[in-house]
Amino acid sequence: MPPTVKVMRRPEGVRTSFLRATLKGMALTFKHMVNPNKITVQYPEERMEITPRWRGTHRMETHADGRPKCVACGLCPTVCPSNCIRLVGGEDDQGNRYPIVYEIDEFRCIFCGMCQEVCPVEAIHVGVHYENAEYTRDRFVYDLDRLMEQDHPTSLLWDPSDPKSE
Amino acid sequence: MSEQTLFLIEKSIIVLAVFGGVMLVVALTTLVERRVAGFIQDRYGPNRVGPFGILQPAADGLKNFLKEETMPAAAAQPYFWLGPVISLAPALVTFAVVPFAAPLPIGGRVVEMIVADVPIGILYILALSSLGVYGVVMGGWASNNKYSFLGGLRASAQMVSYEVALGLAIVVVLLMAGNVTLTEMVWQQQQLNFWFAFPISLAFILFVISAFAETNRTPFDMPEAESELVAGFHTEYSGMKYAMYPMGEYAHLVTSSALMATLFFGGWDIPFWTGDDAFRYGDMWISGFAADGTPIEASLAWWKTFLTFGAFAAKTYFFVIFYIWVRWTIPRFRYDQIMQLGWKIMLPVALAYVMVVAGTILALDQLGVGYGFTFGLVLTVVSAICTGLFLLVLDRGRNLSGAHSKAQKRFASERKALTADSGD
Numbered sequence: 291m292p293p294t295v296k297v298m299r300r301p302e303g304v305r306t307s308f309l310r311a312t313l314k315g316m317a318l319t320f321k322h323m324v325n326p327n328k329i330t331v332q333y334p335e336e337r338m339e340i341t342p343r344w345r346g347t348h349r350m351e352t353h354a355d356g357r358p359k360c361v362a363c364g365l366c367p368t369v370c371p372s373n374c375i376r377l378v379g380g381e382d383d384q385g386n387r388y389p390i391v392y393e394i395d396e397f398r399c400i401f402c403g404m405c406q407e408v409c410p411v412e413a414i415h416v417g418v419h420y421e422n423a424e425y426t427r428d429r430f431v432y433d434l435d436r437l438m439e440q441d442h443p444t445s446l447l448w449d450p451s452d453p454k455s456e
Numbered sequence: 457m458s459e460q461t462l463f464l465i466e467k468s469i470i471v472l473a474v475f476g477g478v479m480l481v482v483a484l485t486t487l488v489e490r491r492v493a494g495f496i497q498d499r500y501g502p503n504r505v506g507p508f509g510i511l512q513p514a515a516d517g518l519k520n521f522l523k524e525e526t527m528p529a530a531a532a533q534p535y536f537w538l539g540p541v542i543s544l545a546p547a548l549v550t551f552a553v554v555p556f557a558a559p560l561p562i563g564g565r566v567v568e569m570i571v572a573d574v575p576i577g578i579l580y581i582l583a584l585s586s587l588g589v590y591g592v593v594m595g596g597w598a599s600n601n602k603y604s605f606l607g608g609l610r611a612s613a614q615m616v617s618y619e620v621a622l623g624l625a626i627v628v629v630l631l632m633a634g635n636v637t638l639t640e641m642v643w644q645q646q647q648l649n650f651w652f653a654f655p656i657s658l659a660f661i662l663f664v665i666s667a668f669a670e671t672n673r674t675p676f677d678m679p680e681a682e683s684e685l686v687a688g689f690h691t692e693y694s695g696m697k698y699a700m701y702p703m704g705e706y707a708h709l710v711t712s713s714a715l716m717a718t719l720f721f722g723g724w725d726i727p728f729w730t731g732d733d734a735f736r737y738g739d740m741w742i743s744g745f746a747a748d749g750t751p752i753e754a755s756l757a758w759w760k761t762f763l764t765f766g767a768f769a770a771k772t773y774f775f776v777i778f779y780i781w782v783r784w785t786i787p788r789f790r791y792d793q794i795m796q797l798g799w800k801i802m803l804p805v806a807l808a809y810v811m812v813v814a815g816t817i818l819a820l821d822q823l824g825v826g827y828g829f830t831f832g833l834v835l836t837v838v839s840a841i842c843t844g845l846f847l848l849v850l851d852r853g854r855n856l857s858g859a860h861s862k863a864q865k866r867f868a869s870e871r872k873a874l875t876a877d878s879g880d
Contacts, residue, residue, distance in 0.1 A: 309851040312786065319785040323495045330500045 342446040345401040345416040348394050348432065349440035358438055359413035362387045366405035366414055374398035375405060375414075392434040396422065403447050415444035466567050471552075474571050478551050481773075482706045483513035489706075489780050496784045517699070525695035528599060535598035540693070540700035543591025546584045547707035553577045554714050555639045557724050557765035558734050559741060561756040566741060569724075569761060570639065577637040578626055581715065585670065588708055589615040592672070592679055595701070596689035607688025610791065611679035614669055617798030618676075622666035624806035628659035628813050629719050632835075642723035643735040647744065648832045651727070653720040655835035658809050658843045660720045662802060667716065669798070671708040674783040678791055713775035714768075721771050724764035731755070732764050805846055812842055 331338050340346075351359045362379025378391040403416045419442035424430055487502065487509060494501025503509040527536070557569035574580055589611050596608020632652055633641040645651050653660045669676040680688040690701045717723060726732050733743040734754040743754035789797070816838050825831050 309847055315785045316781065319496045319781060322498055323492060323781070325495075325498065327498075328495075328500055329498050330494075332500070 340418055340420065342418060342443070343449055344418045344420070345403045345445050345447070346419040347396065347417050347422050347440060347442065348437055349415050349417045349442065349444060350392070350434065350437035351413050351415060352438050358389060358392070358434060359411050360389045360392060361411055361413070362389045363410060365408045365410065369404045369408045371402060371404065372398045372400045389434060392437065394432045394437065396430045396432060397427070403445060406445065406447060417442045417444050462565065467571070470567075470569070471571055474551055474556070475548065478548055478707065478710060481710050482703055483517070485706045485710060485776055486516065486702065487512050488776070492777065492780045493784050496781075520696045520699040523695040525697060528601065528692045530600040531692065532598040532600065535594050537697070539591050539595030539598060540697045540704065541591070542594060543588050543704035544700050544707060546587040547704055547711050550581050550584050550711045551714065553580050553638055554718055555642055555723055556714075556768050557761045558732050559756055560758060560761040562758070566756060568639075568736075569765070573637060573639050575637055578630065579636055582623060582626065585708070585711070586615060586619055588704060591704060592689045595693065596679070599689070599692035601692050603685040604689050604691045607679040607681070607685050607691070610681070611672065611689060614672075614676065614678055614794060614798070617795060618666040618669035618802065621662050621798065621802035621806045622670060624810055625659040625663040625666060626719070627810050628656050631810070631813055631817055632656055638718050638723070639735070641719060642725060643733070645722040646725050646730070646733040648827060649829060650832035650836065651720060651722040651725070655832045655839060656813060657836070657839045658805070658846055659813070661843060661846070662806050662809070663716065663720065665802065667712040668779070668782070669794070671712055672705060673709065673779055675786040675789050676794060677788060678794060681788060709776060709779055710772065713779065714772045716775050717768060717771035724768040726764060726767045732760050801850065809842055812838065
């Protein structure tokens with residue numbers, strides 16, 4: 291059997307009046323032109339509301355006395371899929387473990403939020419925040435002090451009213 | 457001061473004012489285009505630089521001046537440089553013969569609000585406006601790039617196709633006005649008490665369509681056609697040389713809008729008011745003729761000049777907005793559709809319409825109907841019928857139709873053939 295081309299026919303619809311279609315189009319664009327409700331968000335003045343489940347810039351929770359809540363258990367660097375957390379743990383004379391170095395490379399981070407999920411003491415969090423432009427690349431490696439300074443709300447990760455995110 | 461010095465001073469001021477004014481409007485139009493495009497798409501468009509973004513054109517200009525210009529290695533240099541200039545200059549020069557306001561009486565003199573009231577008015581416009589396309593063709597060819605080349609080719613083909621219909625539409629206007637100077641055309645429209653858009657409506661429609669094609673605006677922007685030809689004729693251009701192409705395009709836009717306003721919408725005439733009528737008749741300025749044929753002296757005043765200038769600006773800018781509105785509504789034609797529309801529709805229709813109008817005017821003359829209200833009314837009716845027929849023919853889905861109606865036609869004939877075969 292020789293190869294054949296199957297010709298798909300266009301559906302037979304009603305005949306279009308091109309004049310009417312053009313005028314209709316013009317009317318539509320005019321309606322949008324004079325429509326005062328524009329969808330643009332005038333960014334620096336107005337901002338879009340982001341959901342409480344947003345996973346953005348990290349922050350480290352602190353105790354009341356200003357120490358980080360982190361106990362340097364090493365779970366977050368272990369679970370981190372993009373390997374962006376550097377943690378060097380230490381121990382003080384009472385045997386409490388604390389992070390000597392805690393760095394997150396926000397460039398490597400994929401904002402999966404697993405560090406927050408895995409943290410046993412709810413110390414590291416991803417935050418509801420997205421404006422983290424910097425002038426140099428090295429500013430994107432957040433050290434412990436910087437992580438503790440962040441003051442944006444932390445991510446809920448899941449919506450309490452919809453825990454299975456259905 | 458001698459008459460000559462005064463004339464020189466007065467004309468220099470007008471030239472500078474018109475040139476500056478047109479350039480300002482061109483700059484403003486680039487902004488208006490982007491803002492209207494934004495509004496149509498439910499956005500705001502550029503509104504950051506200055507109040508309402510009014511300084512955006514200045515920022516764009518500065519940016520374009522500071523940008524690096526690239527010169528394609530294989531480009532034909534002199535023509536590559538000449539292209540943008542040639543596309544911009546004719547559009548500005550064309551404005552010289554467009555009267556933009558009623559004459560201004562100043563210090564015992566009457567200053568005509570026009571750069572040069574040359575006796576060949578419309579012919580000058582026809583000669584120069586089509587020069588603009590040479591800039592496009594030259595730029596496209598000199599770039600030595602296949603896309604630019606195709607863009608230039610298309611521009612020339614399109615110009616040839618639509619210049620004919622444009623010229624014939626203007627012939628109809630000439631039949632009405634009986635003269636080629638634009639000042640006289642404005643005067644005739646004031647005398648007729650009809651703007652030419654009504655007694656010769658079909659010519660107006662043909663003129664608008666051709667003007668769209670002449671200015672290379674969507675839906676006729678085949679030379680640019682960014683979806684097929686990268687950026688068409690200005691693919692290789694950058695920096696200020698590139699900026700001169702859009703400037704040329706907008707200058708053409710403004711000029712052809714001014715032409716539409718002048719030829720078909722009474723120029724600076726204010727509707728329903730005869731107080732602004734003025735025309736140079738020999739040595740005096742007249743506003744009309746008395747019943748016995750004696751001229752009536754016109755009353756000129758500076759505020760009338762300003763009012764009529766306002767009317768002219770409003771009419772012109774209405775068409776500019778219309779251009780922009782159409783651009784952001786209608787998608788680009790296919791190339792063969794453009795050629796079909798140009799040669800198979802516009803040309804014969806324009807030819808036939810010239811004959812119809814000429815016949816009607818001749819008949820009216822023979823019947824002794826003078827140039828006046830009845831004259832205009834009869835022509836309006838005749839033209840309305842012609843326009844109706846034209847739109848009907850256009851709308852039968854033969855020419856501007858997409859593949860859909862063509863397929864329908866094919867299926868219909870196939871079905872006919874099938875039923876014929878089945879032997880009934």
